[in-house]
Amino acid sequence: MAVTELTHLETSFLHTQLSFKTTRLFNTRCQVLGRPRNANKVLCSVSTNQVPSTITPQQTDSSKSKRDCYGVFCLTYDLEAEEKTKSWKSLINVAVSGAAGMISNHLLFKLASGEVFGQDQPIALKLLGSERSFQALEGVAMELEDSLYPLLREVSISIDPYEVFQDAEWALLIGARPRGPGMERADLLDINGQIFAEQGKALNVVASRNVKVLVVGNPCNTNALICMKNAPNIPAKNFHALTRLDENRAKCQLALKAGVFYDKVSNVTIWGNHSTTQVPDFLNARINGFPVKDVINDAKWLEEEFTQKVQTRGGALIKKWGRSSAASTAVSIVDSIRSLVTPTPNGDWFSTGVYTNGNTYGIAEDIVFSMPCRSDGDGDYELAKDVIIDDFLRARIKKSEAELLAEKRCVAHLTGEGNAFCDLPEDTMLPGEQ
Amino acid sequence: MAVTELTHLETSFLHTQLSFKTTRLFNTRCQVLGRPRNANKVLCSVSTNQVPSTITPQQTDSSKSKRDCYGVFCLTYDLEAEEKTKSWKSLINVAVSGAAGMISNHLLFKLASGEVFGQDQPIALKLLGSERSFQALEGVAMELEDSLYPLLREVSISIDPYEVFQDAEWALLIGARPRGPGMERADLLDINGQIFAEQGKALNVVASRNVKVLVVGNPCNTNALICMKNAPNIPAKNFHALTRLDENRAKCQLALKAGVFYDKVSNVTIWGNHSTTQVPDFLNARINGFPVKDVINDAKWLEEEFTQKVQTRGGALIKKWGRSSAASTAVSIVDSIRSLVTPTPNGDWFSTGVYTNGNTYGIAEDIVFSMPCRSDGDGDYELAKDVIIDDFLRARIKKSEAELLAEKRCVAHLTGEGNAFCDLPEDTMLPGEQ
CATH class of the missing domain: 3.90.110.10 (Lactate dehydrogenase/glycoside hydrolase, family 4, C-terminal)
Structure with a gap:
């Protein structure tokens, strides 16, 4: 499982990210359009009849940069219209850490299929990885693209928990450092505890005020406690350890x-x-x-x-x-x-x-x-x-x-x-x- | 992905297997009970009110032998009652080859969850592996046990296609020899073709007369053709290659x-x-x-x-x-x-x-x-x-x-x-x- 690291986005993307976050607060349907070289345009589809009959082709080389959305999930869509016609619920933001690991490789597809939150629940998956696992994270996003799940409306990949946890309504914290040779449980508590302290701080600042947090990374009970203690603005009742x-x-x-x-x-x-x-x-x-x-x-x-x-x-x-x-x-x-x-x-x-x-x-x-x-x-x-x-x-x-x-x-x-x-x-x- | 091999069961199990197959033809709900040392009892639950209030404990060490059912799936249950109370369909037999491989590790859980055939479709998974992959196959069966899928009623593991394909209504043929270094497509066609010829012969003899066959193992089009040609009693229209x-x-x-x-x-x-x-x-x-x-x-x-x-x-x-x-x-x-x-x-x-x-x-x-x-x-x-x-x-x-x-x-x-x-x-x- 991947270790998360705090690394900030290049300055050139900061304005875009902030705009994106702001627009999302008003619950519009927005997507950052464009490629790394010109990722500075935020497009919101708040009208309900925007489906065009002809579309100007775009440059579509897959992004290699750490942006807020991935590939096909960077495209516009009119989710509000679908919420009306299909009686879908509002989009839910689910953040997953250790997203390039094997547990996530099963879990993400279950989340995207509607098996977890229901067939009327469109979902945004926000994937947290590490610098080291970033290419694998792109591979996961590519496989999610190729799966064409209708409920999966947004996939974003990042190594920055402050970005990934933005407005998250669920945070599934799977990523943790595995125990190395000769490592005691106390060492593991310290190393992984630091990760979960950091993630707690990020959740405290940017996540939904009622975010539910499920800690899977070991030692999960005490990791959940650490995460909770570092997120005093989130109800303590919202933190879970997987048993x-x-x-x-x-x-x-x-x-x-x-x-x-x-x-x-x-x-x-x-x-x-x-x-x-x-x-x-x-x-x-x-x-x-x-x-x-x-x-x-x-x-x-x-x-x-x-x-x-x-x-x-x-x-x-x-x-x-x-x-x-x-x-x-x-x-x-x-x-x-x-x-x-x-x-x-x-x-x-x-x-x-x-x-x-x-x-x-x-x-x-x-x-x-x-x-x-x-x-x-x-x-x-x-x-x-x-x-x-x-x-x-x-x-x-x-x-x-x-x-x-x-x-x-x-x-x-x-x-x-x-x-x-x-x-x-x-x-x-x-x-x-x- | 695993290569299948024809290896026959030890003689001591043959009587059990034959009895089991016969009873299934009459569409009763039967399970082979007992452990390897005494796997000779077939118990059928055809009545609809067999749920006991107290049960005599059984010896439950996990079976290590190549038997027709695995672990918890060897236990009796009254599926007919559930078909009535829950409006479930009749049990469907789905055979999967290469069952210990990575594709199957995703697919089997999707099949068991009801995502594929529906939430009213109880399922029997019949897993085909090789001698080499048999332990991994047991691992897969253990994870299926621990997943507690209510629709998953039978899991059996075997290296014998004649056993796995018995009464199969779907055969998902994923297992194939991977291409080794320096191997030409022609070599692969020959090596894998032999596997699919063998599996076609087995399907022809033991599968449901209307079994649907989906070939995934490469080269899948020609493998599907070979399989079909070796199963003349099954409609040619029932064979598919995955594209x-x-x-x-x-x-x-x-x-x-x-x-x-x-x-x-x-x-x-x-x-x-x-x-x-x-x-x-x-x-x-x-x-x-x-x-x-x-x-x-x-x-x-x-x-x-x-x-x-x-x-x-x-x-x-x-x-x-x-x-x-x-x-x-x-x-x-x-x-x-x-x-x-x-x-x-x-x-x-x-x-x-x-x-x-x-x-x-x-x-x-x-x-x-x-x-x-x-x-x-x-x-x-x-x-x-x-x-x-x-x-x-x-x-x-x-x-x-x-x-x-x-x-x-x-x-x-x-x-x-x-x-x-x-x-x-x-x-x-x-x-x-x-």
Whole structure:
């Protein structure tokens, strides 16, 4: 996954960018036209009958510069007319970091197809990469062009988070530095923490005031906390750390053990950190509506093997497939977003790492902790009720809580809470994760 | 992409496989239960109220053997009940070769999500790999398990086409040997031709009598012809060679040149071979309903650069991205299938490589040639009417036709038409393709 770097645009583009941003605030449909040599014209299509019958040919050599739009997505279109005739919603801005990586290579096409936000939701994809990955980012944009997705109306590529996060309504933060040889979790927390502090600052300044932020890059819980702390103008409730792949894997393992199809498994929670201290919860989980413990009569398996099976899945997959689980991670990101934009089925819930302040489960405040949540489908969530916590579950939750509190102490210099003090006891990276 | 190899199952599984196949003929919902050591029990869920409230735990170590189902997909479920309660269609069997490759890694998740055949179409994915790629194939199946797609009801993995193609209603033939260093197109035709002859024979024996076959592995037109000739019991009309990525790229380039969004471009045909002799047709193409020539007043660009831009796209992408265009190829496979299972919009058409017998365009018979087609959405197609062919277009079509006739002579030993005689004049592989 790509590391983002703050690099400012050449001065010659600044006026264009600022104009573009200003016009977008008024919700017109605007596109920067022209090529790198003359990228200084902003054209807005606010009228509803602009489709021309003949068009003057343009110079169309593909842009190699870091501009706000890419290739065919720099062309004018009359989205307002389509919103009327097709009953489409207003364009949504989705920013994705690590956009040249393998997870994004699956996710971006899912976002563009309408699978995530619906077939009536036109989308602008704003892709954040690094200087090093910029050519690959262009390759991704070319493949998005060639896919002709009707809902995909804008694609822009950049290495500047202040540009990419402009007016973003969703920020999917996938990019993070992978762990190098001999690197401790504390080192990774520091290196990636700096990236997420920077991105938090950018979100705070330029993103939509109600932007939803989903952190995938590891260590994702504490990265989400850092990002949140650096974006005080955005509601803390809007920051998420991805634990949905763990939930999906847990559902599959329970289904396998019980001999039922996975759609019969519900109410599965992943508690805590996205690390080996995470707690896949079999106490509250249900199969065909019955408590798992009443269906799977094997306490030893539930208490020992189940968690291990969920946590070693990524490592097992790498052994088989030779690569990490990009496709199913992308699916779990889709699931995570859809759980927030569609109403949760009656009686069920989903797991996501969220800010603990005000939680009713007795979990320490001021960390990002995966918990069971429900949504009305408006992008927001509430914590699930009717959750049981017994001594066995409580003890395991406490262990993950202790780890996240320790991680927080490690990154105090990045959250504005003084000097960092790092005493992480052991390596808790999940097998197969970077 | 993986090369398929004919390797028969161990004898101990044969009885199970045969039983399984027999029961499927009666359209019941059956699953082979048990693990490799005791994989000899076939359980059919034909009743509609079999959902148990408590279930005896099973041994669930993941199977490492080449069996007919994989992991969680080996479990019982009551699909007939769901077909009734959810108004789902009957399960469809989709076979995919080269299933451990990168194109499939995108395609399989699209198939499983319902994006291709619809949200009311439960699906069985039957994955064909090679001995070498078998572990990767297991990895793919694991990621499909973890994705919890409700419509995905069966996943099976095998290296035996006779097993994978059993009752297949769609066969998506992606696997082919990549061209090695110094290998001529003639060598590739022979090596891959043998694979497609073998797969044709298997389809002829075990597939659904109306199976639709889409060949992606190169050289795809002649591979499709070979496959068809080896499957005389399947209608010749059911065999397709993928030229949809070329069509999509052509649409994008016309949109870029005209300065319109790509959804305004219609009636684009790719004629001929999926090679550098292919003909992207600007004569019949339309932009906002107007002939392209009336919109783009640049004959030189249309006659020279346009084709070059379409054909060099794959090579340009590899330079940027470092990999071939797996994601957009998968999207074009989706487009190609959807064009056959949904009615073609009024006045438009799509390109697909099909058998030329009975064509009205004056193209030589008995080859697989990309032509403009329309569909009622029943899986079948008819050739488009109201197509103009001028001298310029005719001359280019003739060149691609000559190449395909020469390719056919190269593979006469594989189509049952005597001795091969190979006089291919030049290398016509598209840049960036293997």
